[in-house]
Amino acid sequence: STYNGKVFIGQAAKMTGCEISYTVLNPGVSEPFFHLHHQHEEVYLIISGSGQYQVDDTVFDITEGSVVRVGVGASHCMKNTGTIPLVYVCIQTMEKSYQGHIPNECEFPKTEPKFH
Numbered sequence: 001s002t003y004n005g006k007v008f009i010g011q012a013a014k015m016t017g018c019e020i021s022y023t024v025l026n027p028g029v030s031e032p033f034f035h036l037h038h039q040h041e042e043v044y045l046i047i048s049g050s051g052q053y054q055v056d057d058t059v060f061d062i063t064e065g066s067v068v069r070v071g072v073g074a075s076h077c078m079k080n081t082g083t084i085p086l087v088y089v090c091i092q093t094m095e096k097s098y099q100g101h102i103p104n105e106c107e108f109p110k111t112e113p114k115f116h
Helices: none
Strands: 006-008 019-025 040-048 050-055 058-063 067-070 076-079 086-094
Touching: 040 058, 050 067
Parallel strands: none
Antiparallel strands: 006 019, 019 086, 040 067, 040 086, 050 058, 050 076
16 A cells, blocks of 8 residues: 555566665654554665654654664554654565575676766
């Protein structure tokens, strides 16, 4: 689902391994619902603003630069308690899917730069 102020980047970019969303919450506004995931974990990167985040029964402050990881089965939501828009990026992926460093997964081809 979607709501005003949220853009799903992963879908637009046709990503196949994760979903990324960009959200702006105005002062006094919270996400419209508490929710949890059965298979996905999420990481929230707070770009600007401040607010409060709740995971299950624990509430804590978030500010620019905060990073919040929410695991499978944890009910969560956030609210902008500040005076400016709360801007964040959320990355959602399958929990325990990261395989760590994969040898030779990255290479450096002989592509010549064509920038102007």
